[in-house]
Amino acid sequence: MRVRAGQELATGLLFILIGAGALYIGADYPMGTPQRPGTGVLPKILSWCLIGTGGVLLAQAVVLEAGVFKRALPIVLGAALAAAAVAFGAPMVGAGPAWAVVPAVVGFLLLMDRLVPGTAWRPLIAVTLATVAFGLTIDGLGLIVAMVISLTICALGTPETRWPEYVGFLLIMIALAVGTFIWLLGMPIPVWPVKVPDWLKFLR
Amino acid sequence: MELGQVFSNLALGFSVAFSPLNLFWCFMGAFIGTAIGVLPGVGPVATMALLLPITYFLTPEGALIMLAGIYYGAQYGGSTTAILVNLPGEASSVVTALDGYQMARQGRAGPALAIAALGSFFAGTVATFAIVLAAPPLTKLAQQFAPADYFSLMTLGLVLAVVMASGSIVKAIGMIFLGMLLGLIGTDVNTGNTRFTFDIGDLFDGIGFVIVAMGLFGIGEVIKNLGDVERRDLVSSKISGLMPTWDDIKRSSMPVVRGTFLGGILGILPGGGAVLGSFASYALEKKMSPTPEKFGTGMIEAVAGPEAANNAAAQTSFIPMLTLGIPSNAVMAMMIGGMMIHGIVPGPQVMDQKPGLFWGMIVSMWLGNAMLVILNLPLIGIWVKMLLVPYRLLALAILFFCCIGVYSLNNLWSEALFMAMFGVLGYVFIRLGCEPAPLLLGYLLGPLMEVYMRRAMLLSRGDPMVFIERPLSLTFLLIALVALILVILPNIRKTREQAFQE
Incomplete structure (x- = not known):
């Protein structure tokens, strides 16, 4: 059950992260009219669906193991801080804020290993x-x-x-x-x- | 449809399939398929992904004939190792291992193998005829579909893929959304705007299907398998005499017929396919048997039924792909990928515009099945030897094939980097218990659904009611809804979990 809960939590976070990212990037894609749906319609629908699915998975994880968030919290906080630091720090050395993806990915892999031990x-x-x-x-x-x-x-x-x-x-x-x-x-x-x-x- | 039409179609198919070059590709497909079916850790999806770039160099007929051969070849190969060494090379032969291996331990490996091969051949023959009979009327029906109907049909396909997926339903739903989102990367064909490209020029055309498939199924599984400790102790059971006794044949004939029927029907359903067919047949045979308690101790019925079922399902799962252009599982997604490499748009028009390709492929499936019986029974010793190839070397070969394959597509080095990302993602999904197949289906169907949604909305002048006003479209959506509700209902969910556990 502990492993199951960890899997649900990590998957849920992954879905929410990607969904939120897609929503952020796709925020200014044109929506068009009902008759001619624009570039932004499906990305927005899918992003929200993905976030919603992630939310359900988080809820399932808590039902499976009440303390699952406690296990995840230190790494989530650390990765979020690192990503924020890169996002604000990178432009100062002439790089784009998109480099924040790197600490986010590393953080996620570490989180996955903490929640579902045994990463090869x-x-x-x-x-x-x-x-x-x-x-x-x-x-x-x-x-x-x-x-x-x-x-x-x-x-x-x-x-x-x-x-x-x-x-x-x-x-x-x-x-x-x-x-x-x-x-x-x-x-x-x-x-x-x-x-x-x-x-x-x-x-x- | 008249009988004459059937025969002229078949004649055309035979003339294509029997051309020397196509015979060769059929043989190669069946051969490679058997080999990877024998090897645990290398599945048909990964192999088809590996070979997709190479098929670019073949004729469209040769390419699809070979790809199809890999799929049903893998079914045969998987059951060989399941029976001989209790190692199901494919998920669909897990059931075969239960009683097949017990038979082998009692020194009856020969009859088990023979019944498995002959049962599969029978099922393959019947299923091929089912395709021949079912394809033209279904294609006719599909030609009357309006955009809204297509949209709803694809929705139904994705919902059924979720229902049939083993493991968590919620995760499978999420994987479909994620796949559809990934499919949107690149230039929006309707408006010319780019989406999620991060201003990277190589992403303007989207991420190639081959990259996603090879990353998720090829690279991801290499990482996983290298991490597992290898344990492949070869129990070399002597195979003495392939001939089944009269009693064996009598006992397995009805299970083969039932398995063919059951597998054939389950194969047509989106999300179904060989795995489901074999599991369902095992359950059915256990119910029908006067001695269900003996299942698991080497009952030939439990080998014959599931083997026939998985092969029948493998064949009939081509039906929705060939007639509607909709992939019902990851393998069919690969077939569609193979078509698209050759510039063929899958759908009901293929049968009219490329009758040679269409019927040639169907006849080649039957031919390939016949070749497999010949390939498998006398050559069993060689296949078992293949198990001795250590994974540490296999991994190198797979990795190299992925890399060269992806580079040969467009000669873009950046695509190897994208593939590496999908490899990591594939491994993450394995660790998190997320099946990648729904993602792949969403990836393929997402952009298509957008196209049909836009056409439907344009035709209806912006009225979304069109999806429920057209009877066909409404029917598809209702079936999808009912399937979703059924799956969420607690008691059905329990039996479903049980079925996947067995």
Whole structure:
């Protein structure tokens, strides 16, 4: 029941956060007329529906475990403070207030781990970074570099990785990938590094 | 409809499905499907998401034939491991493991596998004919739908998806709203305004369906499975003799027929599909059996019925997708994604405009089922060996396929980053007990519903009563309402929870 209550609470908060965010962003989308509903109609309806659903989940969580909010409170407060600090602080150093999303997401993950213990942090971080690394390297550094970097990060995500086996598997994967995607299917992807990736352009 | 029409349709289908290249893709689909069905932790939805970008390089017929093959192939593969090693590779074969594994322990794995395969083949054949007969009249009906009717039908589809979802109803409702909201990201086609794009140029066209699907189902599950401790002890039961005895056949023939019927009907319902079919059939067989207490100890009826049901349901769940263009579950959402990659708008017009594609795909399903019987029975040893591939390597392969797949769509590196976000979200949903399938349906149907809502409002000159004044539309909405009320009523909710627990 404790886990169930934690799940309901975290899901409810997630729904409310996203719903409120969408409502805030979509506040000035035009509503149009009944005959020609505008851009803003469905976003507003859906945002309110999402917030309402989140509210029901919060209520369910309290019914399941009366003290569930007490468990959540420190992290919620901390994350809210951090997000507020970033939202006001970021413009001072020339960044947008949207960076407040970062502490909000981290805060939410910490909250989820507190309410539903057992988060697999290591694979979560490794697999996410591996995907991001692939995106950051493929365009410019080519298929092989992207594969080596991203798959190695992914392999770091589990203690079960056996490194000699991994190297062999990586080589087979690279051979298969170049063979199928480049030669057979003719995808327009560079195999070797060709240029500096776009996102690194600001360095020059 | 006349019989002649049926035969000319089938003839067209056969000519398409039997072209060498399409035969090859059908085989590949069935083969890949069986392989992933065998592997626990890799589901058909994730695999179809992985292969969607590759199907871009095939003909539309080849692409859809292969994608369909993956789905029903996975049903077969899932039951193989369920029987042999008590590891249901797919949710739909959980029931098969109950008695199938007990049969294997008694040294009767062979008959269990044979009955499962033959029962599935029978069900697949009947269900394919059901599609052939049901598709043209349903398509005719759908062509008379006004925008308001479509809107209400989609509402009904989403409501039924909630009703059929296992787990919390409230969460499933929220997931649908969230999915619809995500579907709105990008440029509003009617007005040209952008929504929720954060001024990121790559978001102006919206987030691709493949990105969402691969993130939620591919990356998210890799994270989850890497976090679980691996325990896959292979109980290598000897398979001696595939032939079922005469008694086996006699005992399983009626359950197969009943399972086919039950699964076929449940498959058509939005939100239904293979899982529900197999569970319902197990419950039915237990009720019908003179010795219900023996269920769970290796009863062949409990293998035959659910196996037939899950395959029948897998086939008939194509009906709403093919005729109305409405996905009834996450797998059908993938099929629609596959169509859209090739620029085919799913809906009743597909049958008229692309008869070759339509009938070719249906005939290929029957062909694929026949191939699976051949693939599965003699090759069982090979499939079981596949279980030896450790997940630590599988994870690398899946991750790479997701990354290359998403990049190959538009050659946009930023889309890999979006996919990473959906991967984290997918893992969060798993931890929070939220099923991602309703989100995916909402994501697909949300923008469509907006289009139909606008058309309906325009036609009615801004009068929202149009949704309840049209009889068809009203009927759909009433059914949706009744379904929602039924689910919320306490006593029905209890039996529903029981059904999902069993």
